[in-house]
Ligand SMILES: Nc1ncnc2c1ncn2[C@@H]1O[C@H](COP(=O)(O)OP(=O)(O)OP(=O)(O)O)[C@@H](O)[C@H]1O
């Protein structure tokens with residue numbers, strides 16, 4: 001019995017990390033959008049299109065890595081399109097985002113039908129998957145090795161992304177400017193920065209991240225594209241971003257929470273509980289977590305006046 | 315001195331909404347002078363400076379700086395050419411640290427990384443040099459208005475500007491800070507920096523400026539040498555009549571206490587005690603001035619009483635009833651109203667229209683309704699009356715409040731709060747950024763309220779305002795009620811200043827004891 005539980009735990013932890021990968025890309029994309037002062041609502045649609053582009057690209061260009069690059073390029077292009085519509089043409093970001101999400105749902109089905117003659121998935125195309133990685137020393141560590149090693153290469157990339165984003169946003173010149181332009185564009189402009197440039201940088205990075213997340217779905221998570229396969233991950237990314245307080249580490253933790261519930265729902269489905277109920281779980285957790293978090297934040301806001309007396313005496 | 319460094323000639327600016335903010339305005343500034351730009355609220359001063367700084371486009375005219383034409387230059391180019399601007403409304407990124415705001419756009423780097431240690435050291439050194447001390451690591455959202463002003467000045471100085479545009483820099487400073495700033499400006503002038511200085515306070519202009527250009531309704535009405543003019547002439551040019559900021563107050567007739575604080579204490583979210591057992595009593599027919607060096611608890615006092623600062627301890631009695639912990643709605647219903655310190659954060663919804671900003675506290679009033687629904691007609695009439703009574707310069711009640719000039723935004727707030735006809739008015743910097751004519755008007759209104767038996771708590775950084783308006787004065791120092799003067803007329807500015815700095819008496823100050 002005891003050994004049964006430990007086996008379950010290892011596979012559960014492994015599954016958590018696996019399902020976390022696309023969520024983490026999504027939440028990091030949302031993080032960059034938000035820091036750049038751009039609505040992140042289009043993340044879901046962009047990811048879905050990139051999942052499609054990944055599979056199609058791999059098939060057309062002859063390999064999963066080519067597919068991955070094609071997916072990322074698609075992400076950047078769509079992100080720029082969204083940015084152009086909202087920043088330059090001043091479209092309402094929520095409406096533009098919804099439009100893009102709906103378009104993604106329809107267009108992806110149209111494309112797979114065009115390519116395969118089927119409406120559900122691209123299983124009939126051979127696009128291959130990105131390799132899994134056996135992490136040299138780590139793989140030999142008992143238990144931990146079985147949890148942490150052997151994941152898809154993009155899983156490790158996603159974790160590195162968190163650290164890289166932290167470094168970029170808080171340590172580099174472009175990161176500082178991006179945050180400034182996102183939070184108070186007038187202030188950034190008043191010191192002669194080009195807000196447009198900062199915003200397009202944010203669009204570029206976030207688009208590439210959404211592209212990675214989408215492409216992982218069809219080139220790593222499974223080996224084909226199926227309709228609506230991102231299933232709200234872009235929106236969960238938005239939730240994780242706000243729960244993680246807009247800092248990479250915090251967003252990582254929030255994403256982990258959602259991944260645990262995601263993995264749990266898969267695990268519980270294997271027991272004889274109604275699968276529909278279990279599939280609800282990640283979304284329920286999202287709602288509850290956001291509610292708790294908002295209350296917490298509201299309380300902290302009310303805790304005191306904003307003005308702090310000066311520390312330096314005249 | 316003597317060489318013309320800046321020439322703006324025949325500038326015309328029409329905003330997209332049809333407001334002609336500048337019409338054929340010319341401005342000539344000489345190297346090494348402090349040049350004042352004056353005019354009523356909405357006269358077009360800020361607009362002219364935004365045009366110079368390259369953040370507003372202009373329709374006609376020509377700008378020459380240092381012998382070169384600035385042809386519709388963007389602000390990045392303007393900054394490069396040696397012009398810096400401190401805006402009327404702060405241009406700071408709240409969540410960033412002080413030093414990050416200062417170096418933004420000029421970050422020193424080490425490889426790919428911002429050299430934070432150097433940036434912090436530079437900020438400190440610059441602060442030392444110009445006597446503008448700020449904590450480089452503090453977050454801007456946590457610091458006071460006075461400190462934000464210093465950050466803005468440091469930002470400009472770091473960029474090596476030779477021409478500094480200061481748009482109402484003293485509006486948010488205390489007298490001591492203003493003195494400090496003036497010392498600094500004179501030092502800059504000595505180093506051949508040129509300064510354009512916008513202020514509504516003629517006294518300040520007389521004190522440090524060499525010449526003054528006056529605008530009225532978007533047009534030039536004069537350029538004078540300060541040494542050859544007098545305050546009356548300037549105010550006549552600005553508003554077309556003499557304005558003397560002197561009040562004829564009737565002797566006060568005090569009634570029963572309306573507002574009373576007992577042991578009012580407050581700890582901010584950093585765990586620091588910002589109010590320490592403050593007691594005072596405010597009676598009907600009394601104006602109680604609250605003076606203090608910025609950041610010594612005056613603002614917190616006002617916010618705690620009005621329920622904006624949660625977690626205050628002690629008692630605040632209104633007509634004998636404790637209002638601490640009540641909602642702001644309830645507090646307003648009990649007859650209090652509040653003019654907040656910062657019009658853009660608490661005073662207004664900048665994206666809303668003027669009428670929307672005039673009625674939120676009375677939206678439930680039957681006077682604005684027909685058959686239980688808001689009547690836009692009645693609201694428009696009400697808003698129109700207030701706009702006229704308070705002389706708010708706008709295109710009409712539908713104009714976006716955020717597009718008004720600074721002083722006119724302030725008038726919207728004042729109009730709402732005074733017309734609420736409160737029993738107790740808490741006025742936190744009521745005349746900040748307001749021109750002399752409007753200033754006189756607001757003072758008169760406040761005195762009228764007092765004569766009608768209302769009680770007014772006046773928090774102001776302007777000592778002149780405190781001394782002119784108050785019947786009694788409370789001095790705050792480090793969160794404590796450091797002194798109380800029952801009769802304001804018997805207090806001198808000097809004595810008040812010393813008490814604000816924490817000295818017990820003149821003699822103690824002479825010996826350097828607190
Ligand atoms: N962005 C804008 N769009 C439309 N109108 C504007 C805008 N900014 C200012 N105005 C209008 O232009 C006129 C001049 O405004 P400006 O801010 O230059 O006045 P000001 O002289 O600086 O006044 P104050 O002393 O009150 O700051 C005002 O009538 C104002 O309503």
Ligand SMILES: [Mg+2]
Nearest residue numbers: 360402719720
């Ligand atoms: Mg102005």
